[in-house]
Amino acid sequence: MRDHLRAGIAIYNDGEYHAAHDAWEDHWLDLESGTDDERFLHGLIQFTAAVHHAHDANWTGVRGLAESGAAYLAALPADYREVNVGEVRTYLRAVAADPEHVERAAPPRLTHENVALRPEDLRFEAAAVAAAVLAEEYGYDEETVEKAVTYAREDLDDEKATSQFVTFVMDFARDAANRGIIFQRMAGVVGKRDHRESDVEGLFD
Structure with missing residues (x-):
């Protein structure tokens, strides 16, 4: 919950209203209907959707989303x-x-814990959530980002002092201006890791 919550807040504050909705929705769908957490995330989702639709001047849609969002958060x-x-x-x-x-x-x-989070405030797991939804939002290859996250977690589990994958995932989430270049470099190291692992697997065939 915490990582999805913080990821959505950070990218919402960065102007990524639709992607923020996706960060929360991934977790919201797993929650029991009617619980406080479910209503909380549902309300935030409706809130960001209302803000998103306002850019299209869809006032009927904005009103409906605002009404339902306020109702979910009311109690x-x-x-x-x-x-x-x-x-x-x-x-x-x-x-x-x-x-x-x-x-x-x-x-x-x-704000979360009195901080108006931005992507640069996120730790790895929240940054991984943000990276995944931003990849989907902007049409980057999602499998490449998913693999980078997986390899980053493996490096963290192995307590590696440095990891290209951790760096690329976090930079992809944080640096909108250079996201395209970061993705290209990420894809390159993912491809090398894939190749190395397939070579190792081939030794035991």
């Missing part, structure tokens, strides 16, 4: 899971009353 404490839920709820209610409110007031930045 939760204002600081549930140490996120500024109260501020989000207030904003959603204002948008539900007047969808064009989004043109006059920017949506609140999300």
Whole structure:
């Protein structure tokens, strides 16, 4: 929960509203319906969807999402899971009353543990979640990113002092301006690792 939550918050604050929705949805789908955590993530998903649709001036859609998002968050404490839920709820209610409110007031930045997270604040597991959803969002080969995450975890489990895979996964999540170059380099080292592992497996055939 924590890694998905922090990943979504960080990329939402970076303006990636749709990708933030995906970061939370991956975990939300596994939660029991009606639980506080399920309603919490559902509310955040509706919130980011409302902000996303506002860019298309789809006011009917924005109103519906704001109403449902506010309803999902209604019974939760204002600081549930140490996120500024109260501020989000207030904003959603204002948008539900007047969808064009989004043109006059920017949506609140999300905070976790009193920090408005950005991608550079994420540790590896949360960065891995962010990398996966950003790969999907921008059409990068998702299998390559998944393999890089897997190899990074193997390196971390082996307590390697440095790992190209950890670096590439975290940089891919953090550095939007250079993401294309980072992906190319990531793909190169993933290909080399794949080749090396297939050679080792071939010794035992």
